[in-house]
Amino acid sequence: MLLKQFLKDESGAVTVDWVVLTSALMGLGIAASLTVIPGVEDLSGDIAGELTDSPGLMRTSFGLTIANGSFEDIEGMIASGWGFYAYNDVMAGWDEVRDLRFEVVHDGYAGVSATDGAFSLDMDASPGNMRIGQNLTQAVDGQTYTVSFTAADPSSGNGVDVYFGGEIVGQANPDSKTPGTYSFEIVGGAGDGDNRLELQGTGREDNVGAYIDNIAVF
Secondary structure: OHHHHHHHOOOHHHHHHHHHHHHHHHHHHHHHHHHHHHHHHHHHHHHHHHHHHOOOOOEEOOEEOOOOOOOOOOOOOEEOOOEEEEOOOOOOOOEEOOOOOEEEEEOOHHHOOOOOOOEEEEOEEOOEEOEEEEEOOOOOOOOEEEEEEEEEOOOOOOEEEEEEOOEEEEEEOOOOOOOEEEEEEEEOOOOOOOOEEEEEEEOOOOOOOOEEEEEEEO
């Protein structure tokens, strides 16, 4: 009822009140925008600077992500019928302690599905159990993280040992061609303090090892 009376009222006082009210609301909106915009610009600048400084390893509020953790970066690798292979000077993000070659296999090869993208890594090179690693340079000392990856065994008796700071922190022993998820806790600065994550293939050295994929730290 009051709203109808207000809409029908054509007196000058009502008109002035309406103009003053809307002007005040517009002024508050402009003031709020001017307050927020500089902060947003500063934050976007900080994010862009961080990504520029660390193109291969991105820090997030939840932890760290691994460079080439799903082995999808195959630039420079040599093609084969089963996938691609390369040595330490080519494989993005990782190095191999034993100087064995990296062998990434196509999704579905030997009955194993990739869990993130089109490739998995065979942890038994031709032949020899691999030990791959990379340093988590932005890990914070004393902070707990979780290392997670998927693993499957296209043969039998193959697994993966996980090391951080030179110390073993877990073992994955898949028992089928169906990938399972494995997670282990690490602490920044633990062990020898170099924040180095390594994964070591285990089992018979017969050209077929555990297939791993989707490595992440969060």
